[in-house]
Amino acid sequence: MPNISIEGPIIEDVDKKRILVQELTDAATKAYSLPRETIVVLIKENSPENVGVAGKLIIDRK
DSSP: OOEEEEEEEOOOOHHHHHHHHHHHHHHHHHHHTOOGGGOEEEEEEEOGGGOEETTEEHHHHO
């Protein structure tokens, strides 16, 4: 059973999450030639105060 884990900023819109999960599932189904029911997608969201880039928190870069 393939697992897809994607980590990034918070997505507020649940419909956008649905689209993301659907499109990742479609790509994995095609690549692995497996049924959709076997694909698991995990979304890990990080708020800007918990992520640093180039030595600064993202929240401070804006």
